[in-house]
Amino acid sequence: MRALLEGNRVSRISVRGFAVASATAVTTVGAVVGVASGDPQQHTSNDFEATAGDATLLADIPSGQQAQVQTASLTQQADAQATAADTAAKKSAEETARKQAAESAKAKQKAAEQAEAKAKAEKKAKEQAKKDAEKRESSTVSRSSTRDAGDFPVQSSYSIAEVQAMARQIVPADQFQCFSNIVNHESTWNYTATNPSSGSYGLVQALPASKMASAGADWRTNPATQIKWGLGYMNDRYQSPCGAWSFWQANHYY
Structure with a gap:
């Protein structure tokens, strides 16, 4: 029966996390001291009762299993941090891709404008060369x-x-x-x-x-x-x- 109870306690503590359990244990100790000294405010708090219960569960966990609870809590924290890091990395990659796409579009537009200007200049040069040739031919004939x-x-x-x-x-x-x-x-x-x-x-x-x-x-x-x-x-x-x-x-x- 006690083993079953301890298993249930481990499960509850692991869900809440070792950090919460530790804080609760500290709060519970303070609360118990308050009750012993006759402090009515500490004795009547609903939050105190819930926290004290959780702290009692942590105290009842054997030392070997407490290490498992700590590991589970740290694992949860690591998973949360990894998820946050993945989200930030994805956002950064998307922003970088957007900037690169914008720069590529600008570069293509500039290249197209330069090509168009070059084509116009070449066309104008050919037309001018043709006119000059016609003038020279006309001048030769006139002379x-x-x-x-x-x-x-x-x-x-x-x-x-x-x-x-x-x-x-x-x-x-x-x-x-x-x-x-x-x-x-x-x-x-x-x-x-x-x-x-x-x-x-x-x-x-x-x-x-x-x-x-x-x-x-x-x-x-x-x-x-x-x-x-x-x-x-x-x-x-x-x-x-x-x-x-x-x-x-x-x-x-x-």
Whole structure:
């Protein structure tokens, strides 16, 4: 019977834990002393009675079994601590994974933006290279005139039809209309036209007029010399007569 009772006591103490049992035992000792001295408050406490009962059970446990109770209590504490540690570790791992996922997403977005910017830059560079090649080709064509100014006989005067015929033989065919448009607006094909306010002169209204001397000393009287100089000016400044005409249309000068 006593063995059964002791087994039950061990079970109860192990559930509550050794720490609680020890505290209860200390409380019980104090309570017993209080009763012996006639302290009514200690004697009437319900908590005291329950605690005293638990402490009595601990006292009744043989010393060998008390060690088992202590071990069980420590095991429970260790299990609780391990569970708490596992929970904290899991939470930390989840937070780390979340941060890594966010950083990875940012890195991918940045890489995509850089790739897009690079593609745009390459496309723009190709388009610019194509335009530059077209300009060079156009400039080359414009410079390859069929005849030079010196190929035409010098006359004392020239009609508009004669001047235009000379221009058709000097200016490349695909650039002639643009050249003609500019000359028509600047001088109406009058190779002696003079602007009284600025001093610009000739078919293309060179300013100062003396610049045309680079094409020939007879620039005042020879329309072929003026055509040669005008064509060179348009090629150098606007890549071609059509380039000059585009600028003229936007600004009304060139």
